[in-house]
Amino acid sequence: MGKIYSCPECGRSGSSISSFASYFDVYKCNNCGRKYCHNCSGSNGARKCPKCESTSRSTFGTVHK
Numbered sequence: 408m409g410k411i412y413s414c415p416e417c418g419r420s421g422s423s424i425s426s427f428a429s430y431f432d433v434y435k436c437n438n439c440g441r442k443y444c445h446n447c448s449g450s451n452g453a454r455k456c457p458k459c460e461s462t463s464r465s466t467f468g469t470v471h472k
Contacts, residue, residue, distance in 0.1 A: 411468040414444040416457065421472045435467040442467050 413420040438461035449457030
């Protein structure tokens with residue numbers, strides 16, 4: 408797990424993080440390898456992969472302010 412600067416799927420960056428948080432996680436689907444965050448369309452709050460809809464995931468990295 409490492410520091411990254413934006414979500415590879417939707418492009419959300421650290422500058423869009425609310426004042427109540429300091430980072431957000433980016434996940435990697437264990438089925439197809441797609442990387443996504445809770446803000447990505449189709450991810451249902453990061454509960455499923457937006458590409459294959461698998462719920463099996465691991466944390467790929469974090470995006471900080």
